[in-house]
Amino acid sequence: MPIDHHAVERGDKRLEALADDYLNRPGVDWGRMFSTTGLRVRGKVFGLVNHAGNLMVKIPKARADALEATGTATRVTMSGKTMREWVEMPYPAGEDAWRALLDEAYTYLDETTPRS
Template identity: 50%
Template sequence: MTDAAAVARAHEIFDPIAAEYLGRPGVDIGPMFGSEGVRVRGKVFAFVGYRGSLVVKVPAERADALEATGDGERMHMRGRTMREWVVLDPDHADLWPSATAEAFAYVDEITP
């Protein structure tokens, strides 16, 4: 599958999940790492990455747990591991709704 096809497939999975958040106060769509992400009060909490995976912001401890179980892996950007950003591939699409919910709750809590 090409990256474009993978991204399109990821949006088929993620867009209905994201739509559930767009009606909430302070939630909209905005730019993040070359993609568009769902954000609360200007801070992105989830987006589809350029290779067709879901990327979410969760507490570092939760990111550790997702890595330990093999359900996700830390996002790497320009050679740097992102402490609170986790990539979940489409093979784990069953986790996308709960991961998005966790990301929303976390970013909502830490964003003034």
């Protein structure tokens, strides 16, 4: 899929605005993944804006199943492989929906990523 630069820029601005709350937490910073930059906790990316300008997050498989079933988010497919814990939410879902999903992703990775 070609990169939609306008959509990515718009999504990046929203994610940057939402990021401040997370960047004040221990172990959270920006890092590279899937040829873009995303928020990560202790080195594990939990949220980023993909090449379509959508929010992409890692959440538990059961929650991803539920979001997909309601049409709230869609599973991410890369190189023909559907990722079981990665979903994307479109920009039009709104800032509040992005914030809620980002919170879920942060909580999931914070709980499952070992602390040094």
